[in-house]
Structure formats: structure tokens, C-alpha cells
Amino acid sequence: MKMCGIISVIDKKKNPMDGTAVREALSIMNERGNGEGSGYAVYGAFPEFADYYAIHVFYDDLIGPKTAVEEELEKVGTIKHDEEIPTFEQPNLKKRHIPWRYFFQPNVSALGTTASEEDILVYLMKKVNTTIPGALIYSTGKNIAIFKAAGWPEDVANFYRIQDYEGYIWLSHNRYPTNTAGWWGGAHPFNLLDWSVVHNGEITSYGTNKRYLEGNGYVCTMHTDTEVVAYLTDLLQRQHELPPELAFKALAPPFWDEIDRMPEKERELNTALRMTYGPAMMNGPFAIVVASSEGIAGITDRIKLRPLVAAEKGDRLYLSSEEAAIHVMEPSPDRVWMPRAGEPVIGRVY
Amino acid sequence: MPIGSVPPKYKVTIDKDLCMLCERCIENCPYGTFRREGNKIQIFSRACTGCHRCIAMCPRDAISLQEKPIDYRSHPVWSREAREAIYNQAQTGKIVLTGMGNALNVPQIFDRLLLDACQVTNPSIDPLREPMELRTYIGKKPRKLTIDKTPEGDIDLVTKLAPNLKCETPIMIAHMSYGAISLNAQLSLARGAAEEKTFMGTGEGGLHESLYPYQDNMIVQIASGRFGVDIDYLERGAAIEIKIGQGAKPGIGGHLPGEKVDESVSKTRMIPPFSDAISPAPHHDIYSIEDLSQLVRSLKEATEWKKPVFVKIAAVHNVAAIAAGIARSSADAVVIDGFRGGTGTAPRVFRDHVGIPIEAAIAAVDAKLNEQGIRNEVSVIASGGIRDSADVTKAIALGADSVYIGTAALVSLGCRVCGNCYRGLCPWGIATQREDLTARIDPDIMYKNVSNLIHGWTLEISELMGAAGINSIESLRGNRDRLRGYMLDENILSVLDVKTVGADV
Ligand code: SF4
Ligand code: SF4
Numbered sequence: 142m143k144m145c146g147i148i149s150v151i152d153k154k155k156n157p158m159d160g161t162a163v164r165e166a167l168s169i170m171n172e173r174g175n176g177e178g179s180g181y182a183v184y185g186a187f188p189e190f191a192d193y194y195a196i197h198v199f200y201d202d203l204i205g206p207k208t209a210v211e212e213e214l215e216k217v218g219t220i221k222h223d224e225e226i227p228t229f230e231q232p233n234l235k236k237r238h239i240p241w242r243y244f245f246q247p248n249v250s251a252l253g254t255t256a257s258e259e260d261i262l263v264y265l266m267k268k269v270n271t272t273i274p275g276a277l278i279y280s281t282g283k284n285i286a287i288f289k290a291a292g293w294p295e296d297v298a299n300f301y302r303i304q305d306y307e308g309y310i311w312l313s314h315n316r317y318p319t320n321t322a323g324w325w326g327g328a329h330p331f332n333l334l335d336w337s338v339v340h341n342g343e344i345t346s347y348g349t350n351k352r353y354l355e356g357n358g359y360v361c362t363m364h365t366d367t368e369v370v371a372y373l374t375d376l377l378q379r380q381h382e383l384p385p386e387l388a389f390k391a392l393a394p395p396f397w398d399e400i401d402r403m404p405e406k407e408r409e410l411n412t413a414l415r416m417t418y419g420p421a422m423m424n425g426p427f428a429i430v431v432a433s434s435e436g437i438a439g440i441t442d443r444i445k446l447r448p449l450v451a452a453e454k455g456d457r458l459y460l461s462s463e464e465a466a467i468h469v470m471e472p473s474p475d476r477v478w479m480p481r482a483g484e485p486v487i488g489r490v491y
Numbered sequence: 492m493p494i495g496s497v498p499p500k501y502k503v504t505i506d507k508d509l510c511m512l513c514e515r516c517i518e519n520c521p522y523g524t525f526r527r528e529g530n531k532i533q534i535f536s537r538a539c540t541g542c543h544r545c546i547a548m549c550p551r552d553a554i555s556l557q558e559k560p561i562d563y564r565s566h567p568v569w570s571r572e573a574r575e576a577i578y579n580q581a582q583t584g585k586i587v588l589t590g591m592g593n594a595l596n597v598p599q600i601f602d603r604l605l606l607d608a609c610q611v612t613n614p615s616i617d618p619l620r621e622p623m624e625l626r627t628y629i630g631k632k633p634r635k636l637t638i639d640k641t642p643e644g645d646i647d648l649v650t651k652l653a654p655n656l657k658c659e660t661p662i663m664i665a666h667m668s669y670g671a672i673s674l675n676a677q678l679s680l681a682r683g684a685a686e687e688k689t690f691m692g693t694g695e696g697g698l699h700e701s702l703y704p705y706q707d708n709m710i711v712q713i714a715s716g717r718f719g720v721d722i723d724y725l726e727r728g729a730a731i732e733i734k735i736g737q738g739a740k741p742g743i744g745g746h747l748p749g750e751k752v753d754e755s756v757s758k759t760r761m762i763p764p765f766s767d768a769i770s771p772a773p774h775h776d777i778y779s780i781e782d783l784s785q786l787v788r789s790l791k792e793a794t795e796w797k798k799p800v801f802v803k804i805a806a807v808h809n810v811a812a813i814a815a816g817i818a819r820s821s822a823d824a825v826v827i828d829g830f831r832g833g834t835g836t837a838p839r840v841f842r843d844h845v846g847i848p849i850e851a852a853i854a855a856v857d858a859k860l861n862e863q864g865i866r867n868e869v870s871v872i873a874s875g876g877i878r879d880s881a882d883v884t885k886a887i888a889l890g891a892d893s894v895y896i897g898t899a900a901l902v903s904l905g906c907r908v909c910g911n912c913y914r915g916l917c918p919w920g921i922a923t924q925r926e927d928l929t930a931r932i933d934p935d936i937m938y939k940n941v942s943n944l945i946h947g948w949t950l951e952i953s954e955l956m957g958a959a960g961i962n963s964i965e966s967l968r969g970n971r972d973r974l975r976g977y978m979l980d981e982n983i984l985s986v987l988d989v990k991t992v993g994a995d996v
Contacts, residue, residue: 343613345960348888348972356861381635387646396622410648416632416655419965420867426613426960443962444621446614 145329145341146170146315147449148461149430150470151437151488156456157185160303163311166469167294170315170462178316178328179297180289182337183308184434187284193221193244194262197280197287197332198269199325200239206275207241213268217261218247226288231300234292238277238325242286259334259379263359266333270362277325277362280332284434287337289328309490312432314339333371334379335433340367341462342427342447353420373421374431389431389440389485391418396443430460436489445482452477458488497578499537502560503545507531509553516545516554521916521928536560542909544918576839587839590912590922592739592876592898593831595843600850600979601882604889605992607973608958616962618953624963625949625956627893629663629690629730629870630655630799630823653823654799656710656730659688660949661887661964664941665874665897666712666732666803668694670747670756670768671835671912672901674701676921678934680900681705683941687949692895695734695745695770697759698724710801713790715744716770718760722793730823731790732801733783735774738832738849738875740841741805745770747835751915751924780813784820791821799823806830806852806875807845811859814871818860824870826895827852831876833898835922836913849875850889854987857890857969866890866969880951889987890969903944904937972996 148166152158160181167179187195196214200206214220226240247261256264262281269278280287286308288301294315298304314329330337344350344366351361351369357380359372370392377388391414394400400411415422426446430439439460441449452459452467452474459467464477480486503524505516510532517525522538525545539556546554563571572594576587609615616623631653639647664684669677671694678701684691685708692710693702697719702709711728713720725731736742747768757764777783787800802817803826804810814825829849834842853873860866873886874895883894898908905919912922920931952964961967975992976984984991 343960345609345613345973346966346970348970349966349968352857352861352969352971353867356864356866358864383636383638384640384646387636387638397624397626398622406648410638410646413633413636413648413650413652415965416628416652417634417636417650417867419632420968422963422965424961424963424966444616 146462146466147313147339147341147428147430148459148466148470149312149339149432149437149439150310150457150459151432151490152309153436153456153458153488153491155185155309155490157307157309158311159305159307160298160311162470163313164295164298164303166461166466167298167313167315169469170294170466178289178291178325179294180287180314180316180328180330180339181298181301181303182288182310182312182330182332182339182432183286183303183306184310184432185284185308186286186306187244190222190244191284193246194258194281194283195285196243196245196262196265196278197226198241198243199277199279200241201275203239206273209273210269210276210278213265213273214243214245217251217265218245220245227302228300229302231292231296234290234296234300237291262334267360267362271360279326280337282332282335282337282434285332285335285337287330287332289330290325291328310432310437312337312339312430312437314341327365329367330432331368331371333368333375336371336374337432338367338370338374338429340370340427340429342429342442343425344369344423344427345425346423349420350423370423370429370431373423377418377421378433385436385438385487386485387414389438390414390483391421392423393440393443393483394418394422395483428462434490436487438485438487439480440485441480441482443483449480449486450477451480451486458486460486494578494581496537497575498559498561498563499539500559501539501541502536502557503534503539504555504557505532505534506553506555509551511551513550515548515550519544519548519918521918521925540909540911541907542911542918543907547905588836588913589839589842589910590835590837591908591910592833593843594910599876600848600983600987601876601878601885603977603979604850604885604987604989605975605977606881606884606888606955606959607975609960613960615960616957618950618957621957621962623953623957625660625952627658627661627964628655629658629872629893632868634865634868654797655823656690656799658690658893660945661893661952662687662883662945662948663689663710663872663893663895664691664900665895666692666694666710666734667897667901668696668712668718669699669759670694670696670751670924672921673923673929673932674699674755675929675932675934675937676901676904677702679904679932679937680941681709682934682938683900683945684708686938686942687945689945690729692732693728695719696747696756696768697761698727699755699759703727714770715772715774716768718762718768718770721761725790725794725798728798730799730801731794732803732826733774733786733790734803735777735783736803736805736807736828737834738805738828738830738846739834740837741807741830741846742772743838743841744772745836748915753924756924780816780820783817787821801826801872803828805832806847806849808847810847810852811855814856815859815863818865818869822869824872824892825856826872826874827856829873829875832874833901834912849873849877849886851983851986853886853889853891854971858988861969880948880955883948884952884955884967885974887964887967888970888974890971892968900941900944903940904932
């Protein structure tokens with residue numbers, strides 16, 4: 142991907158915001174996309190099913206793949222509720238897939254191992270995406286809705302009527318794909334469990350990151366580099382229990398020159414971080430926003446080859462590729478700043 | 492039975508119009524190719540090894556050298572080499588010995604792998620303007636970091652890191668022992684390595700005291716002969732390497748002829764002067780992976796767990812599984828030596844026919860370790876036939892952490908890869924102990940050749956990385972997406988896990 146637009150917002154008090162403003166904001170960055178893919182993620186979207194994993198699936202048809210997926214789901218848990226995700230025809234958007242969502246409770250003893258609920262979800266995603274043609278799980282988080290398709294931002298927003306959803310975190314992305322054109326699965330945000338990612342740039346270390354993730358049991362199925370961010374975040378923050386600051390630092394660490402000049406304790410920590418997580422480091426130009434139910438974090442590559450602007454107003458933190466997009470959502474922010482290269486900007490819920 | 496002589500390998504001629512009769516060629520050739528007869532230099536071409544020493548030293552460029560001046564009847568099956576090996580053996584009844592690496596004309600996989608560069612969709616990085624990081628840590632890494640958050644919000648590191656070698660370039664100098672090469676050659680290599688903040692192997696011949704100033708940049712080797720090994724030796728090295736096998740001659744031991752064991756070599760190796768130094772094929776205390784693991788641990792105990800311990804094996808068919816076994820011992824790094832690796836002396840059949848290419852070995856080892864989820868916990872050092880910075884870059888993209896260069900380092904000292912190291916008369920003062928010959932290397936001058944070489948390659952690797960939009964070597968390692976195979980068949984592409992040229996991302 143070359144040039145993409147990102148906009149995201151969190152209300153740290155968890156006050157709900159509907160999708161109207163984010164739709165407007167993303168559309169003004171149309172020149173950063175080419176109408177080939179846009180998407181939105183919203184946290185807090187399903188209060189009535191908040192305790193269930195909201196599994197989102199793209200079906201190519203409702204005959205074979207759907208039965209096969211439901212069989213897999215029922216083997217390892219219970220479907221509390223499922224529905225076709227409501228969509229509304231748009232003149233410029235070709236409906237290539239039928240989006241479906243399941244509210245799902247995994248059964249931790251189903252695999253007969255010490256797998257956690259999350260492990261079962263990771264297993265399901267791998268199983269479905271690699272063995273069931275015509276079905277693609279593209280989201281598995283609790284209380285998280287993902288809306289994405291190949292199309293311009295407003296068309297995708299209207300296709301799903303995102304103004305009808307509310308949440309305390311919104312993430313959105315306007316894509317200018319150069320590698321996986323027009324594939325719905327390739328549109329952002331990418332989700333894995335509690336993590337959603339939007340990304341602008343191209344990860345030149347993709348091959349290394351992917352192998353490292355494979356060595357740790359993940360399978361990359363989306364044919365695009367962004368998914369590694371979601372998996373790396375899951376590995377470092379959920380499995381290795383690193384605090385977000387450190388986990389993001391592992392992805393875009395300081396240069397050795399800087400590390401060598403740090404006071405001893407800091408130097409040791411940063412050296413250990415780079416040695417241990419070398420294959421997790423992301424290279425190439427990127428600006429990324431990662432969301433979880435706990436907050437959002439934005440980070441750029443170590444030499445800031447992609448833009449990222451941050452702004453604050455009251456309880457709200459905005460992160461975007463362009464300041465103009467922030468102004469659409471918030472005309473008079475308290476503070477606007479450019480985060481330093483490799484330094485994460487984190488907004489947590491209180 | 493007398494069958495006469497085989498045709499000479501080379502034909503040397505001197506242009507009489509150019510020659511000034513200075514006799515430098517006579518002085519420089521230890522094989523007796525030249526002698527003076529009146530106003531003429533007489534030439535005995537049969538003695539020539541193609542080492543180019545005379546050509547390099549002739550002030551008038553008067554000397555010409557022609558390889559294979561006499562043709563055999565050409566035949567697709569019965570090559571010159573096949574026939575000559577038979578003539579040789581028919582006379583001697585012995586194993587045919589050779590020096591340097593594999594001389595068969597087999598395809599070089601490295602040459603059929605192409606690197607990537609950025610265009611438009613992402614910017615390349617200019618190493619002159621932006622930092623480019625080649626620092627490489629060799630040794631065990633933890634699987635994950637454990638930290639403690641203090642009440643004040645400070646982060647304390649709980650995980651203890653194992654000792655690692657810190658190299659400022661992914662290029663190290665391979666093990667070449669004192670005995671196999673001269674002390675002056677070793678001194679030049681050691682100082683060159685230290686200059687570039689990287690490391691060099693001692694080989695299995697002990698550590699001569701004049702190398703002590705460079706000991707912090709030296710990896711001490713323990714091979715099956717255990718020459719020169721005592722606690723002092725272990726403690727002096729920055730790391731310890733157990734040599735199980737060697738790419739040029741997997742499965743067999745080594746033999747340093749008594750003639751090369753002069754007083755100083757004998758002292759350093761701790762063996763009687765002029766006795767043959769024989770390294771048995773196996774280590775007599777290692778008959779299984781458990782034994783190896785024990786040796787690794789006892790070396791660590793002996794050095795109070797302060798030194799990384801490497802294990803070197805030849806790239807044989809089952810290299811991936813063996814490397815995985817080693818990785819699961821306490822070893823900190825696995826060294827794999829491919830079948831093009833050089834050596835002082837090796838039987839021709841071993842040098843040319845045993846083992847597998849390093850490219851395939853790296854890919855297989857990296858894949859196996861990754862499959863077991865331990866790839867980043869142990870380092871992989873590749874060696875055997877690395878000729879330039881492109882080979883280094885490709886080796887790393889295939890999955891190596893760093894490389895050892897042997898032959899290339901010797902070439903920087905003048906070696907012409909003539910392949911006669913086993914004769915102990917190296918005209919470049921490298922593979923010899925004869926004082927008049929070793930004096931041809933002045934370490935205070937020649938170390939610069941070695942450091943220039945490493946420096947130049949390191950710059951080239953930075954440029955290649957920058958062009959690929961990568962500013963840190965960690966992001967190159969195992970990044971097989973940045974390689975494409977050119978004219979490689981599907982099987983080898985699948986082993987390398989590399990796509991063909993023209994394939995999509
Ligand atoms: S070194 Fe050159 S110029 Fe001198 S004697 Fe030999 S051939 Fe003649
Ligand atoms: S080290 Fe000397 S003898 Fe050996 S190949 Fe090089 S030049 Fe020839």
C-alpha cells in the first residue's frame with residue numbers, strides 16, 4: 142500500500158459516539174484512497190452481547206461455506222445469536238460477499254488441551270480461513286463491530302449504515318492498495334480478538350515478521366502486511382504480557398546509537414527488548430493505529446516516513462493521517478501535535 | 492607401471508623483450524619454476540601451481556600464464572580431472588588430496604537468487620542520510636521478556652540475558668588454525684576483525700600468545716584433536732566453538748603433517764614438535780547429541796557461564812534436524828558449513844561430493860527452528876563459499892544471523908585460490924610455516940586489507956538494505972519475501988521457500 146488515510150478517536154470516559162462524524166472525516170481524505178477499500182471498527186457496538194465473541198464472516202454464498210463454518214463453530218462452542226449484517230445497496234459498491242456475524246461462546250474444554258478462550262478463537266480463524274473456501278473470518282473481538290468492503294469511504298459507510306452504530310472507539314481507514322486490489326478481506330481495519338489495526342504504509346520486514354509469527358503459531362491468511370501488526374500485538378501484549386508502551390517500542394525500537402547513550406538501566410532494557418524481539422521489529426514506512434477495549438495507540442516507523450497527527454479535546458483523543466480530518470470531527474481541539482518517530486501516543490479509557 | 496607424465500597444468504612464458512633479469516620471479520617462487528641460465532630465465536612450467544606470485548611481483552609485467560596448455564581429447568564423461576585422478580592413483584595407490592573448496596562446476600544457488608529494491612510505493616532509505624543498523628548479537632536470546640512494574644511506574648527487567656557476542660557487522664572470519672595458516676596471516680586477520688568490531692575464529696590449533704591482544708575478538712575452537720586446549724585458552728576467548736564437522740570434508744578428521752609442526756606451532760598446539768597433528772573423525776567423547784550437550788555444559792561450567800558456546804557442523808543431508816538438536820542443548824549458536832567451504836587439505840572425493848550447498852542448508856535449518864518456535868532463541872552462522880556482500884545479504888535473507896568468511900579473507904591477503912595449501916609452500920605466506928615465506932606478510936600492513944574488505948562489504952550491505960527499504964539487519968533476517976529465484980526449479984524453490992522471479996507479492 143502506498144498512501145492511505147487513517148482516522149481514529151477514543152472517548153476515554155466511554156461516552157458513545159455514532160458513526161456520522163467519522164464517516165465525514167474519512168471522506169475528506171479521498172485523495173489518499175482510490176475507492177478500492179475502506180473500513181471502520183467500533184468498540185462498544187454490541188452492548189446486549191458484550192460478553193460474546195462477535196465473529197464476523199464474509200461468505201461467498203450461503204450454501205456450502207456457511208454450513209461448514211457453523212459446524213466448526215459448534216464443535217468448539219455455542220452460537221448465542223447470529224444474523225446477516227444489515228447492508229444497504231449502493232450504486233458504486235458491488236456486493237461481493239455476504240457479511241454475517243455470530244455471537245459466540247467458546248467451550249474451553251473443546252480442544253482437549255489447556256487452550257484459553259482466545260486460543261480457540263485463534264484456532265477457529267486459522268481453521269476456517271485456511272480450509273473452508275468461500276468463507277473468511279475477519280473479526281473475532283468482543284463487543285467490536287467491523288465494517289469493511291471494496292469501495293469509497295462514504296459508500297462503505299452507507300452500505301453498512303455506520304451512523305446506526307455507537308461506540309467509544311472508532312477506527313477507520315481509506316485504502317490505496319497497490320498489492321491486493323479490491324479484496325474485501327484486504328481492507329482495513331484488521332481485527333484479531335480484542336485488537337484492531339489500521340495501517341498506512343508498507344512493511345518491508347513483512348517476510349521476517351510473518352515467519353516469526355508462524356514460529357509462534359499464527360497463520361497469515363489475509364495476503365497483506367497489516368495483519369502482522371494485529372498478530373504481533375496479540376503475541377506481545379496478550380501472550381507475553383508486555384505493557385503497551387514496551388510492546389509498541391518492540392515494533393519500532395530506538396536506534397542502537399540512542400540506546401548506547403541511555404543510562405544503564407534503560408540501556409539494558411532496550412537492548413534486551415531489541416535482542417528478544419528483533420524479528421518483531423517493523424521496518425519500512427508506516428503509521429499505525431491499534432485499538433483494544435482498553436484504548437488506542439498510534440505509532441509511526443522509526444524515521445517517520447508516514448504522517449500521523451494527534452489531537453486532544455476534553456476526554457477525546459484523535460489520531461489521523463491529516464490534521465484536516467481531525468478538524469471535521471473536532472473544529473476546536475485543545476491541543477494538536479506531531480508525535481515523534483517511533484514514539485507511541487496512547488489514549489486509555491479511565 | 493610407468494605411464495609417463497600427465498600434461499602440465501600451466502604453461503609459463505616470459506617475454507624476453509620485457510624481462511630485465513631482476514630474478515624476482517626466482518626469489519618468489521618456492522616451487523622452483525624459474526632458474527637463471529646465462530642471460531635467460533629458464534622456466535619449468537610443470538612446477539607452477541598458478542599462484543600468481545611471480546606475476547604479481549614482476550616489475551615488467553613480463554610473465555604470462557596459460558592454464559591447461561595441452562588439451563585432452565574432449566569427452567563429456569571423461570573429464571580431464573577424472574582422467575588425471577586415475578593416473579595419479581594408478582601411480583600412488585593413495586587418496587587424492589586437494590586444497591580450497593569444491594572445484595566441481597555445480598550451479599551456485601546464490602547466483603540464482605535476486606534481491607529486491609523499492610520503487611514508488613515505498614521509499615528506499617539512503618544510508619548516507621539515515622542510520623543503517625547492522626549490529627548483530629550472536630548467542631542465546633530469551634523467548635520472551637518478563638518485566639516488573641514498580642509502584643512508581645518504573646519498569647524493571649526480570650529476564651536475565653545470556654552472554655552474546657556484539658558484532659557491528661554480520662561478517663565474521665572463519666576458523667583457520669595456526670599450523671594450517673601462518674601466524675602472520677592469523678595476526679592480520681585478527682587485527683582486521685578487531686578493527687571492524689567483529690570476531691575471528693582461532694581454528695583448532697590453539698591461541699598463540701602474540702594473539703592475546705586480540706583475544707576479545709577471538710572465538711576459540713575445540714575440535715576432536717583438542718589441540719592447545721586448557722582453561723587459560725577457554726578463558727581468553729570471547730566465545731568457544733566446538734567443531735564437529737567441516738563443509739569441505741564432512742565426516743572425516745584432519746591431518747596436519749609433521750613438517751608444518753615447528754617449535755612454535757608445537758607449543759601452541761601442545762604437541763611434540765614435528766609430530767603429525769591428527770584430528771580424529773569423531774570427538775572420542777561425543778557419540779550422541781546427549782554427549783554433545785554435556786560437553787557444551789561442561790565448557791560453560793568451566794567458564795562460569797560467561798561465554799557463548801557455538802557448535803559447528805557440516806551441512807549434510809539431515810542438517811536441519813541436527814541443528815535443531817544442537818539448538819535444544821545449551822549451545823548459543825549453530826554454525827553450518829556448506830559443501831563449498833574451503834580447507835587446507837581435503838580428499839578430493841570429499842571436497843567435491845559430500846554435503847549440501849549452504850543456501851539450502853540455511854533455509855532448511857531456519858525453517859526447522861522456526862517450526863519448533865525457537866528460531867530467535869539461537870543464532871545461526873553460515874559459512875562455505877561466501878564470495879561477496881551480495882552472498883552475505885542473501886544468506887541473511889534466507890535465515891542466517893551472520894556469516895563466517897574464510898577463503899574471501901585469505902584472498903584479501905593475496906591468496907589466489909591455487910588450491911595447493913596442503914603442500915605447505917604457500918608463496919603468499921598464508922598456508923605455510925616456512926619463515927622466508929611467512930615473512931611475506933607484514934601484519935601491521937596486511938590487517939588493513941582484511942578490515943578494508945569487511946568494511947567495504949558492510950557498506951554494500953547497508954546500500955542493499957537501504958534500497959530494499961530496510962534500516963535494520965533484524966528485518967532482513969529470514970525475509971525471504973525480498974528474494975526471488977531465477978532459473979531455479981520448483982523443488983529447490985520450495986526448500987528455499989522463495990518465489991520465482993516475476994511472482995506477485
Ligand atoms: S620477475 Fe619479471 S623481470 Fe624479473 S626476472 Fe622474472 S620475468 Fe624477468
Ligand atoms: S592459501 Fe596459498 S597455497 Fe592456499 S590457495 Fe591460497 S595462495 Fe594457494
